[in-house]
Amino acid sequence: MALFIDSKSRRNLVTIKDNGEYHTHTGPIPFNLVIDEEEGVRVKTTGGAVYMVVRPTLAEFVLKMKRGAQVIYPKDLGPILMRADVFPGAKVLESGVGSGALSMAMLRAGAEITGYEIREDFAATAQDNVQSFLGPDASSRFQVEVRDVYEGIDQTGLDRVVLDLPEPWSVVKHAERALRPGGIFLAYLPSIIQVSQLRDALADSAFEMETTVEIMERGWHVEGRAVRPDHRMVGHTGFLTHARLFRA
Numbered sequence: 001m002a003l004f005i006d007s008k009s010r011r012n013l014v015t016i017k018d019n020g021e022y023h024t025h026t027g028p029i030p031f032n033l034v035i036d037e038e039e040g041v042r043v044k045t046t047g048g049a050v051y052m053v054v055r056p057t058l059a060e061f062v063l064k065m066k067r068g069a070q071v072i073y074p075k076d077l078g079p080i081l082m083r084a085d086v087f088p089g090a091k092v093l094e095s096g097v098g099s100g101a102l103s104m105a106m107l108r109a110g111a112e113i114t115g116y117e118i119r120e121d122f123a124a125t126a127q128d129n130v131q132s133f134l135g136p137d138a139s140s141r142f143q144v145e146v147r148d149v150y151e152g153i154d155q156t157g158l159d160r161v162v163l164d165l166p167e168p169w170s171v172v173k174h175a176e177r178a179l180r181p182g183g184i185f186l187a188y189l190p191s192i193i194q195v196s197q198l199r200d201a202l203a204d205s206a207f208e209m210e211t212t213v214e215i216m217e218r219g220w221h222v223e224g225r226a227v228r229p230d231h232r233m234v235g236h237t238g239f240l241t242h243a244r245l246f247r248a
Contacts, residue, residue: 001133002034003060005052013056013064024049058108061133062101068125069098072164072188073237075217077105083213083242084160084186086111091157093178095149095171096164100126102188106162107138114155115144153178163187166194168241169201176206179245186242195239207243214239 004012004022014022016035021028027046034043039054056064059074072080080102086092088110097103097117103126106113117123123144131139150167153174160183161175168187175185185207189195195212202210218233 001056001061002053003056003064004029005054007050011060011064013061024051056133058104058133062099062104065099065101065129065133066125067099068119068122071099071101073234075215075234076188076237076240077102079213079215079240080162080186080188081105081109083211083240084162084184086160090159091155092160092162093149093153093155093158093175094162094164097126097144098122098164100129102162102164103142104130104134104138107134107142111160112141113143115142116147116149116153117144118146118148120146149174159183161185168194169198172198172201172205172207176245181245181247183245184242185245186240188238188240190238192239195241198241202241202243206246208246210241210243212239212241 002014002016004014016031021030024045026049029043029045029051034041034053041053042050043053044050062071062074086106086109090111092106092111092113093116094103094113095116097115099122103113103115107130115126117126123146127139127142127144130142150170155178157180158178159180161179163171163186168189179185187198189198199210199212214236216233216235219230221228221230
């Protein structure tokens, strides 16, 4: 996969194939101009327009990839990895897999993931995205079951339970039995009303050290001496709530 970036910084995710070409409004770009070249190459269309070509980062891929469900945005993926403390070899139960954006971030960090997803088409899309971007090693650490996490978690001794679904409070008791002592429970929620209900459930459980945060991201316009915040910013997307399991 490659990003083709035009003179206006518009980015297009393209799958490179032998003997193929990328079509633009100023003419095609034969893929043989890109294959076996180093990243950062500049190529021209038949009409003379210049495109820069690089491999996509994970953050760029999740915004352009095939999706069935709304993805968690990069500004939240990094904080989730840190607050859930995802480490190489961590045994993670993820539910609400969706299109696999969070799955890929945790797999890139070295986790071993069992996913519960109630929609078979979402499960298939997530597995396809993991395979296409991260390859067979990550795919071998990513198992998705089409099932409802609200009905229970079969795994035990888990290091982390990470959720992106509407009613995570219904999973709290299941997570108590599935996590090892000291394990981390993390939920991503769009509404503060949902957060309040989750925090009530956590307060009535064996979890402690509950924390809820919201991540904001503001870009800056920097052009010569014109330096100011961007007119638009990525504001609210979701709340991250996490807690750790203690044994009596």
